[in-house]
Amino acid sequence: MKKILMTIAVAILIISGISNPAAEAKTKTKTMHVSATAYNEMGRTATGYNYKKHPNAKSIAVDPRYIPLGSKVKIPGYGTAIARDTGGAIKGKIIDVHFKSRHQALKWGRKHLKIKVYRN
Template sequence: MNKITTLLKRTLMTVLFLLAVSATYTSISGVQAEELTEWWDRYDHPFYSAFYGADAGTIEDSAIRETNLSLKSLKRHEAEVTSISSSYAESDSLTLEEAIDWTQYPSTVVTATGYTAGVESTGKSPSHPSYGITYSGVKVKRDLYSTVAADLSVFPLGTILFIPGYGYGVVADKGGAIKGNKVDLYYETVKDVYEEWGKKKVEVYIVKKGRGKLTEEELALLNEDETMQVFRQQYLKDTKS
């Protein structure tokens, strides 16, 4: 009787120990219980050793199985962050440059120059009736989607470009000196132009070709897209710092 009691106690302690180890492993690795069950059913089944051989349970095999489980967990995590969404973008460590595969879009190299709505760039003072109004009729704007000027024969009004280091630029304006692959990037002040951009050659990505028009409503919808707000907040935080 004592032997049976001792055996039952040892069995119970072993089961409790295995449950504790399972809970700890699941908490640390993120591997769910059903995955451990699947692993147990496959590799600890009585017929497994008979089918695969007596050495199927070696340390090396165990390590491989654990690695496969970790990779499975990692792949599941990667799948959760492949699209831009509010749930994915909870991590503010990713920038737009990092979050999207920009190679899926056609690209071209342009000479990009910063400009303002002021006299130094447009010859217009704040008292001018068309101050800050672009050729499309939209007011100049620096945001996640900013208004930019381009050669409309190259980039029609409404074209959406992604400019690394600047963000999205929506073609809303033109200029007499803007010919060919040239783009003027809007900034609110001359100080911003000099400190944040100046003039440089950069590879831009053509996200969407315009239809020759742009409205305030269309620009607002782009900037208020719920799935993009975390990136917008990153941008606003960076510009205010």
């Protein structure tokens, strides 16, 4: 009985077209070289996210033509952040990394990095 149930379960999975998660991850991920600056803001972002309520949130400002808002982005030396904001000076392959304090933002400075973008 167990063999029959197992065979049916496998057949259902094959028929339903379950895709390979590793292949999906490859198609939804891209790397790019960017210029990364830092900022310290405690208001609301372009997507409405409130930094006053979440001061330690890992977030970045992006040009949505290059990195879609809401995307997860892995940034060396910072961690994984969410693209939640835009800015007047953020054009092209530039990101602005959010920090809780002005001191942290100044310490980050400007860096040229290779980042990994996980698309929605």
